[in-house]
Amino acid sequence: MLHEEVVGRIRDILLDGEIPPGARIPERELCERLEISRTPLREALKVLAAEGLVQLLPHRGSRAAKLTDKDMRDLFEVCQGLEALAGELACERITDRKIAEIAAAHAAMVQHYREGDLLQYYRGNRAIHEGIVNAAGNPVLAALYATVTARIRRARYVTPMTPQRWALAVSEHEAILNALQRRDGAGLSHILRAHLRHKREEVLQAGFAETETSELALKIA
Amino acid sequence: MLHEEVVGRIRDILLDGEIPPGARIPERELCERLEISRTPLREALKVLAAEGLVQLLPHRGSRAAKLTDKDMRDLFEVCQGLEALAGELACERITDRKIAEIAAAHAAMVQHYREGDLLQYYRGNRAIHEGIVNAAGNPVLAALYATVTARIRRARYVTPMTPQRWALAVSEHEAILNALQRRDGAGLSHILRAHLRHKREEVLQAGFAETETSELALKIA
DNA sequence: TGGATCATTTTTGCATTCAAAATAGAGATG
DNA sequence: CATCTCTATTTTGAATGCAAAAATGATCCA
Structure with a gap:
């Protein structure tokens, strides 16, 4: 090996x-x-x-490693910055073919949303975000993005999702795809930031904290 | 050890x-x-x-590791993104005391510029950029910044500096300090991007390329 | 019974060792 | 004379062994 x-x-x-x-x-x-x-x-x-x-x-x-609320906030903040950058660069460099691929991934994700399949929705979600980052054509950026998202992944895809939040996330994704198709770098960057800010609030409000609290929860469970 | x-x-x-x-x-x-x-x-x-x-x-x-032109471009691109983010965050969070420290570092750097001491100028330069990044209060960001700058450091501080470029860099630094003192996040972010874009152009134009070319140069030398 | 002390066991961190892979070099061949 | 092949040497990557540190727990004493 x-x-x-x-x-x-x-x-x-x-x-x-x-x-x-x-x-x-x-x-x-x-x-x-x-x-x-x-x-x-x-x-x-x-x-x-x-x-x-x-x-x-x-x-x-x-x-x-155990993440504190502060760690999580910091990670999301950096993730926002990286995705915003990726969005701008992607709009400059992405091919029509790639846009079509992301549009297809988006359609599939929306379908999973309609079916209420959260796990598949998350999968598709991640594919879209990764697709945008890869479309930036910057392997250094992609690598940093990968390590940052790895660290927050657990929290990100474990947080419970209310219907309202889910609907909001899907509508944000519509806007993301739209900006990408218009190759509106500034717009895409802006939407991605907002999207991640909302996600961060969800995660933190869900009383994430891989701290004593959730340690306790683990022990009780 | x-x-x-x-x-x-x-x-x-x-x-x-x-x-x-x-x-x-x-x-x-x-x-x-x-x-x-x-x-x-x-x-x-x-x-x-x-x-x-x-x-x-x-x-x-x-x-x-040997960096290609593409690697260098990618690294600068990410560095720009990270510094821009740091600049915005720093303006929200920096204390008056920290601003004073950076202003002092700036004054010292300008003095080194006037004396034509390039090495000390670079030292001061780096201290200012690191100061801004640290003022963002985000250790994750600071850590990523450290690894990215480490990779480009050699090229960054080895490139020959024309009087024009040097003067431009110093004037950009005046603007950087100014934006920071006004806590103008958007402005600071914008200036930092331009500053790094210029630096990148210098480095790449200087025919940096840790490639076969410079390999050859090393062998000849 | 509660707690402090010391021996025992376990775990960690590193040096060493060993097998497999790559490199270098000598000799053979066209 | 160049090139190919086959062996000897070196280097790499991983398992093992060993000393030091930490955790465990047994005993003693107040």
Whole structure:
């Protein structure tokens, strides 16, 4: 198994919440499961620590990083900035073909919304946002976006969704697609910011906080 | 020596150009120099690879990352986005005290400009940009900014500077300070973008390119 | 019974070792 | 003389082993 694959596997384990935030990362167990020794595992953990998904405590091992409200706010803020930038660049560079692809993804997502399939809706949602970021044609931007969204993903796609909020999100997505089709960079950038600001408010209001509170909730459950 | 320290030491070696872009990283030699064994060294290299400073070639070791023109453009583009965001946030959050500090740094930098001390000018320049980014009060943003600027630093502070360009840069910095003092987020953001766009043009026009061309130059030299 | 102290076990971090892969070099061949 | 092939050496990537640090828990004493 290649180094990058090890990193990816552990990242998935963390993002799936299989090792909950704040929990110790069981080295030996993971070694057995991934069928590797401690050396490559530890290399991967250091990389994930640099990404912010893992917290290293000298002489006390590693834990799945636990996000505070402040962390979450900061991450959303940066995510907004990155998506806004991506939106502007995408409008300058995107091909008609790519726009058509995103329009198709949008239609599919709306269909999932109509069917009330939240999971598929989130999948489609993510595909659209990633599509815009990729259309910016800037791999550096895409890579940073990937690490930032990875860190907030759990909260983002776990927050309960009221009908009103969901409807708002879908209408915002209509505007997003519209701006993209008009290649209105400033407009797209603006809408994306608002869209993410709303999402952030949802997440934070949902009393997200991977803090003692939700630790407690986990223990009770 | 702590893990983070090892990463920092190697990062400095790379940023100082002691191992030039594209060159193989001599594992054994670095081990001796840092007085560590290969295990922690390789952990650090993988982290630096994730940061983009090192390129890992499976079964062929690691090299100091070599930036193409495209990489440089992408990095500047992202840097612009991050600084623009930081500028907006800083205007909302910065204290009078912090503004005074940055004003002082600005005055010092102008003094270095008048004296024609390019190295000190660059130092001051960097302090101001970092000051603004830190004033945004967003550690996630600050961390991403640090990695992006690290990657372009060499080119940024090595490019030759014509009197015209230098004068322009200083006048832009006057405008930056001005916008900050007025807490004009939109204005600051706008100026920072223009400032970085100019810097990028300088660097790229200077025929930067850590490519075959400069490889050749290195070999000849 | 509560808590402090010290031995035992476990875990961590790193050096070393070992197998596999890549590179270099000598010799053969056209 | 250039090129190809096959072996020897080096280098890489990962498993193991070992010393130091931390966690555990057993014992003693107030």
